[in-house]
Amino acid sequence: MKTDPIDVLIVGAGASGAAVAWSLADTKMRIVCMDQGGTPDPTQFPANFMDWEERRNGPDHISPNIRKAPSDYPINDDGSPIKVVNYNGVGGGTVLFAGHFPRLHPSDFKVKTLDGVADDWPIDYQTLEPFFAINDRMMGVSGLPGDTAYPADRNNQMPPVPLGKSGEALAKGFNKLGWHWWPSDVAIATQPYDGRAQCINLGACLWGCAQGAKGSTDVTYWPHAKRAGVELWEHCRVSQILVGDDGMAEGVLYFDKDGVEHKAEAHVVIMAANGVGTPRLLLTSTSKQFPDGLANSSGLVGRNLMFHPYSFTEGVFDYPVDGARGPLKSIWSHEFYETDLDRDFVRGYMFEAARGRPPVNAALAGYEWGTLPWGEGHHDAFRKLNDRIMAFCAICEDLPELHNRVTLDPDQTDANGIPVPKVDYTLSENSKKMLEHSAARATDILNAAGATEVHAGYPIVYAGWHLLGTAKMGLDPETSVVNDWGRSHDVKNLFIVDGSVFVTSGGLNPTSTIQANALYVADQMKRRLANLFD
Amino acid sequence: MLSEAEIETLTGVAGLMIPASEAHGVPGADDSAIMSEIIVSAERTEDAVRNALAAFAEVGDSSFQQSHPDEAAVLQTIVASCYYRDARVLVSLGRKPQPPFPEGHEMEEGDFSLLDPVRARGEIWRKVD
Numbered sequence A: 001m002k003t004d005p006i007d008v009l010i011v012g013a014g015a016s017g018a019a020v021a022w023s024l025a026d027t028k029m030r031i032v033c034m035d036q037g038g039t040p041d042p043t044q045f046p047a048n049f050m051d052w053e054e055r056r057n058g059p060d061h062i063s064p065n066i067r068k069a070p071s072d073y074p075i076n077d078d079g080s081p082i083k084v085v086n087y088n089g090v091g092g093g094t095v096l097f098a099g100h101f102p103r104l105h106p107s108d109f110k111v112k113t114l115d116g117v118a119d120d121w122p123i124d125y126q127t128l129e130p131f132f133a134i135n136d137r138m139m140g141v142s143g144l145p146g147d148t149a150y151p152a153d154r155n156n157q158m159p160p161v162p163l164g165k166s167g168e169a170l171a172k173g174f175n176k177l178g179w180h181w182w183p184s185d186v187a188i189a190t191q192p193y194d195g196r197a198q199c200i201n202l203g204a205c206l207w208g209c210a211q212g213a214k215g216s217t218d219v220t221y222w223p224h225a226k227r228a229g230v231e232l233w234e235h236c237r238v239s240q241i242l243v244g245d246d247g248m249a250e251g252v253l254y255f256d257k258d259g260v261e262h263k264a265e266a267h268v269v270i271m272a273a274n275g276v277g278t279p280r281l282l283l284t285s286t287s288k289q290f291p292d293g294l295a296n297s298s299g300l301v302g303r304n305l306m307f308h309p310y311s312f313t314e315g316v317f318d319y320p321v322d323g324a325r326g327p328l329k330s331i332w333s334h335e336f337y338e339t340d341l342d343r344d345f346v347r348g349y350m351f352e353a354a355r356g357r358p359p360v361n362a363a364l365a366g367y368e369w370g371t372l373p374w375g376e377g378h379h380d381a382f383r384k385l386n387d388r389i390m391a392f393c394a395i396c397e398d399l400p401e402l403h404n405r406v407t408l409d410p411d412q413t414d415a416n417g418i419p420v421p422k423v424d425y426t427l428s429e430n431s432k433k434m435l436e437h438s439a440a441r442a443t444d445i446l447n448a449a450g451a452t453e454v455h456a457g458y459p460i461v462y463a464g465w466h467l468l469g470t471a472k473m474g475l476d477p478e479t480s481v482v483n484d485w486g487r488s489h490d491v492k493n494l495f496i497v498d499g500s501v502f503v504t505s506g507g508l509n510p511t512s513t514i515q516a517n518a519l520y521v522a523d524q525m526k527r528r529l530a531n532l533f534d
Numbered sequence B: 001m002l003s004e005a006e007i008e009t010l011t012g013v014a015g016l017m018i019p020a021s022e023a024h025g026v027p028g029a030d031d032s033a034i035m036s037e038i039i040v041s042a043e044r045t046e047d048a049v050r051n052a053l054a055a056f057a058e059v060g061d062s063s064f065q066q067s068h069p070d071e072a073a074v075l076q077t078i079v080a081s082c083y084y085r086d087a088r089v090l091v092s093l094g095r096k097p098q099p100p101f102p103e104g105h106e107m108e109e110g111d112f113s114l115l116d117p118v119r120a121r122g123e124i125w126r127k128v129d
């Protein structure tokens, strides 16, 4: 291990940590990124094994509280109807993500101006546009240019993922109703791309891509960042950000794999530990100068947690569709994305098609719906479900509310004795109405597509995959945690680049925007190197 | 570890839940190879399984599915997870008896001309300025 001082220390090697590390590498500074987990081994992903469906319910569960891997930390989410799901290791959430890759819309940055709710962002779509493009190139995005729901500035690196039978049936349903749909942008290689093999439609994207086709940052940004000199320190769990008497960050305390505590000094600290991990660490980092946690003079660290409540609607068809084959996402719809004053809620949601269910899961759906009997009738009934279920979800915009928050659990600690985060979250009336609306419209679409049965439910419980808002970006230090280029208002050498900085959530998957913002912050840092701390 | 009596009850439940079918050419979930996997799975969540088996013993037939939905769900999850990965069962469903990787699946690309009406409608994104 080198002993010369660390210039930039990044906490978290996930979506945003990888992007910021890669971008800063061309400064030739000494950059170290620490993650509490290691690099995932694709030969151990569930899709390699006959019992792949069962593994997803145990050792490969998307919830850290069920998975309980050594790299995980528990999260007390008893106070939330939506449970946090994540991956703690190199690649972060992108190891498990579906790769659905929409960008926030231009209107998402101006919700206060347009709809009189929440706040406008201090930056806009145009600010991020060049960084969306760089990020798409690094992550490798497949899709079809020309989507009428976006400005005409998007280019894809590869052709779209297959519509398959399910995407095509849904498309026909949308067309019958006259509603918008488009092949999804996905960070999945449909052709060999940047050393990655092409997708072979395994249908197991949410449990790690054994093929290496999915754009998780362990296979996209990290090989490039490491080649450019960034040091990736695996199995290092940061417990605290240290500050000096001058109120500047001095580095971090961290535990290595064997539980031994170390100190690492750095000139700049960048937080990329996600919308739960980052506020947790800011709150554990109390000191004389910062008794309420670091960067928390506004009292907003941990507040305004936004998840995106999801509705999930499934249709049963009288002919085989895709089952679980294919990348999870095929098409999206932005028909109900914007505020419509005729509805009883503000803002809106995006639909995303979600293929169907593999056999075990199809059986479990039949049991849940009461359509799969025990005994004699089992086999005939099962064959009416097998490969014939098609799923559809809506991602509802979650508006920021102060009482939805991450705090420190007063009693529980992780394996290293660090307090675990406690999540308290309630669904707003606006979200409940939006969920209800989305499930009703999804039912319309599935019926129009020819479903013989439709089952709708919401919110999905294990769907706390988008962790946003807990260290808000803004111009006013009294009402935000970081400024318009990601620097903490209170600590001038502390930056935040993960989903915590989101001012509002939009009604779509956030990772493309999280990473574009991380690249934008890195770019701002590089432009201001001479006076970064002024 | 589950006791012999518990394993016997579990085997009975599995056979009742998913019996063998000559018409479909499939074994029941009480088949010995499938049962040995079911037992391994059941022992991972032993307390919940024990509880569910005790509840089943009181009812003794398939009405258990309606009368004790939570306990039935515990057993259904384990039995279905092991049954629907058995090679004979997968083949009867027209699937290859293998995990998804490395062969993957063929997919229809689909008809992208279905986008014509969407294109004809024109831009729908909300302008901000």
Ligand SMILES: Cc1cc2nc3c(=O)[nH]c(=O)nc-3n(C[C@H](O)[C@H](O)[C@H](O)COP(=O)(O)OP(=O)(O)OC[C@H]3O[C@@H](n4cnc5c(N)ncnc54)[C@H](O)[C@@H]3O)c2cc1C
Residues within 6 Å of the ligand: A011, A012, A013, A014, A015, A016, A017, A034, A035, A036, A037, A062, A085, A086, A087, A088, A089, A090, A091, A092, A093, A094, A095, A096, A097, A098, A099, A100, A101, A206, A236, A237, A238, A239, A272, A273, A274, A275, A277, A278, A281, A465, A466, A467, A497, A498, A499, A500, A509, A510, A511, A512, A514
């Ligand atoms: C099942 C699933 C499906 C998803 N699908 C999609 C999708 O289709 N599209 C989409 O846009 N998004 C999706 N997401 C969300 C996406 O993964 C996240 O938005 C994204 O990864 C967030 O990036 P981040 O940099 O903020 O944090 P993360 O990627 O979560 O990275 C945080 C990293 O910080 C590390 N860390 C945390 N605390 C510490 C500590 N104390 N010390 C050291 N390291 C630490 C963690 O180990 C982790 O690696 C999905 C997520 C999941 C779990």
Ligand code: SF4
Residues within 6 Å of the ligand: A188, A198, A199, A200, A201, A202, A203, A204, A205, A206, A208, A209, A210, A211, A212, A213, A214, A326, A327, A328
């Ligand atoms: S469907 Fe494609 S991206 Fe998803 S896991 Fe399979 S190969 Fe990977």
